[in-house]
Amino acid sequence: MTVRSRLALGLAALAVASPHPVLANLLQERSQRFHPVESSAGIVAAQEAQAAAVGAQILREGGNAVDAAVATSFALAVTLPQAGNLGGGGFLVLWLPKRGPMATCAAAARGPELPEAIQLGRGEAVALNFREKAPLKAGPDLFLNPDGTVNRRLALRSLLSTGVPGTVAGLTQVQQRYGCLPLATVMQPAIRLAEQGFAVGPELSASLEAAAPILKADPSSAAQFFKVGGAPYRPGELLKQPLLAASLRCIAQQGARCFYRGPLAQALVALMQDQGGLISREDLERYRAPWMRPLRGELQGHPVLTMPPPSGGGATLLQLLNVLEPLQLQTTGLNSAATIHRMVEAMNLAYRDRNRLLGDPDQVAMPLDRLLSSRYADQQRQRIRLDRHRPAAELEAEPLPLHGGTNTTHLSVVDRDGGMVSTTTTLNTAYGNGISVPGAGFLLNNEMDDFTAKPGAPNAYGLRQGSQNAIAPERRPLSSMTPTLVFHRDGRPLLATGSPGGSRIITTVLQVLLNRLVHGLNLASAVAETRIHSQLWPDQISAEQGLSPDTWRLLEQRGHELKLRPAMGSANSAEVRYGGDHQGLPVGSWGVADPRRLDAAAVAERP
Structure with missing residues (x-):
């Protein structure tokens, strides 16, 4: 140990x-060595500091957690173009109290209570699915060459890779129902950042330079993200995006209609028609972002709410918690070889189920109740050999146990009433397919690569998925995004977390929760701790720098292959603080920006 x-x-x-x-x-x-940012009111933790500051400003102006999350998300479309977006999609989980200064600010606009909402403690929780959809013209052979192999260029760098975007529908819908402020007020800071410009940070500068071959291949992207002559923006230089500012202003004035039926829809469809894409006016007009009932599990008696499918992340996270909690990881120790071995074996079993059994609930049947049952967790636990790694090929050869990003960004918000929002949005890989809509200033996603282009063939994240996730018209691709909320045993809100990172999102969230609730780390230490990841294929442990040589050697003796990898994820998280008076009322919040991302920040509301 x-x-x-x-x-x-x-x-x-x-x-x-x-x-x-x-x-x-x-x-x-x-x-402990690391400490979160402390606030006597609310806090916003996001992957880019200027966008997080926008969310904190909205909290100061009387907005609640939803207002701040929406404002931050639109600001990220400006300041974090590699992941923040108008042309992508995502998931959101929220909990808002039914009592408190901001609890009833939008009650009149909400209408009847959503049947998908969960009543927990003194408030309600609900999930929102604004994941992209496959166009009506899409089919299972979309990315296959004549010889049956997968054409990776089409899957990642062409207009065929773009799913019908959901971000604008999702953000405007949640703000209209649960926000306290007008949409125009919430979006104004993002419009200002795009119009007046913002100082480019070191992470964005390096990212744009690395992505130059992709972005410069598209004239609209090249004009937007590089200076005249093609030079990249250096740290501290001002990046203005007037076309994006105009698009944001249109959304602020017209809401989602601007994007799905108005000027932005016209620009997007014109691009598709001119350059061989699939998205039509009908695709945009038919798009809807459904409310969903969050999946519910437990860890150490704490209720855990997370995203249901088409997020494969939430179900896989709860499976892992069910399998691992009885193994008493606190006794084997944080990041010891014994603990990591147990986690990896559980991860491989859970990812096998994810890849084979999960998909879009609107189009495929899934045995979720059984997957999340304690009986199934017991069966999975019995498959774990405590002294030896089970090879991926051995697990893959077993019959089905049941019958029946890396560019993404995550933000977490806590407001002064204890309201919590956890939301993850994505373009899939950095800058999506690199193609911007002419005259509109926003990038398009390449989320169609999250489908199974061919059963067993790896996608951009090495996931080998099955026919449950095959390309089909209006189907939403399976995702690893895992926005998650955790509560005290009595139902009081505790923390909001999530992460980008493609297939590594699930294991990042898992480790933050285990570090916080099982190993006793504060939120900052829980986020900063060394991470590992395994997903069945490739059959190896990905490990960040920080494991000792002894731990490495002990894992190899158990049959594991380890690979040192770059930092994983960006688990920007927020936690509700309580006093010692036992009245159950929040007295402030903590926030953590994952130190793995240079431009990330947790910004406190100052009352």
Whole structure:
């Protein structure tokens, strides 16, 4: 066991021994090396600092967590073009209290209670699915060459790779129902950033330079993201996007109609017709973002709410929690070889199920109840050999156990009433397919690659998926996005988290939750801790720098192959703070911007 693991166990023992549990927990969390940003009111944690500041500004102006999340998301479309977007899609999970200064601000506009909502504690939770859809003209052979192989260029870098975007529909819909402020007010900061420009940060500067071959292949993208003559923007230089500002202003004035029936729809359809894309006016007019009932699980008695399919992330996360909690990982220690081995074996089993069994619930049947049952978790746990790795080929050869990004961005918001929003949006890979809509200033997604182009053939993230996720008209591709909310045992809101990272999103969220609730780390330490990942194929553990040579060697002795990988994910997270008066009312919040991303920030609302 590492020194860090022994320290965490010792502090946990001290907390248990203390006659003052609130004081003991505070002692344990404040004695760690990393600390979250603290606020006496709300907080926004996002992948880019200027966008996070927009969300905090909206909180100061009287907005709630939904207003701040929507404002931040639209700002990310300006300041984080590699992932923030108008031309992509995503998922959102929210919990809002039914009492408090902002609880009834939009009640009149909401209408009848949503049947998909969950009543938890003093509030309600609901999920929103604004994932992209396959165009009506799409079919299962869309990306296949004549010899049956997958054409990776078509799947990633052509207009055929673009699904019908959902971001604008989702953000405007959730803001209209649950926000406190007018849409125009919420969007104004993003419009200003696009029109007046913003200082490019080091991460965006490096990202644009790396993506130059993709972006410069499209005249509209080249004009938007590079200076006259093609030079990249350096850190500190001002990037203005007047075409994007005009598009944002149209959405602020007309809502989703601008994008799906108005000027932006016309521009998008014209591009598709001119250059061989599939999206039609009918595709845009038919697009809807449905409300959904969150999936519910538990960890250490804490209710966990997460996204249902077509997110493969939520179901896979809950499967992992069900399998791992009885293994008492707190006794084997944080990131010890024994703990990592158990996690990896559980990950491989869960990803096997994800790839074979999950898909769009509107079009395919899935055995979700059985997958998330305690009985099935017991069966999966029995498949884990505690002393030896089970090879992927061995697991893949078994019959089905049941019958029946990396460019994405995540943000978490907590407001002063304890309202929480966790939302993840994406273009799929960085800058999507690199193609911008002429005259409109926004990039298009390449989410069609998240479908199964050919059963067993890996996608951009190495996932080998099955026919449940085949391309079909109006089907939504399976996703790993996993926006997640966690609550105290009595139903009070606790934390919001999630991450970008393609197939690594699920395991990133898993480790944040385990670090926080099982290993006793504070939120900042939970986010900063070294991460590992395994997804059945390729049959190896991806590991960030930070595991000891001894741990590495012990895992190899169990039959694992390890590969050192770059930093994984960006788990920007927020947590509700409570006082010691036991009245159950929030007294502030904590926020953490994942240190893996240079431009990420947690920005506090200052009352």
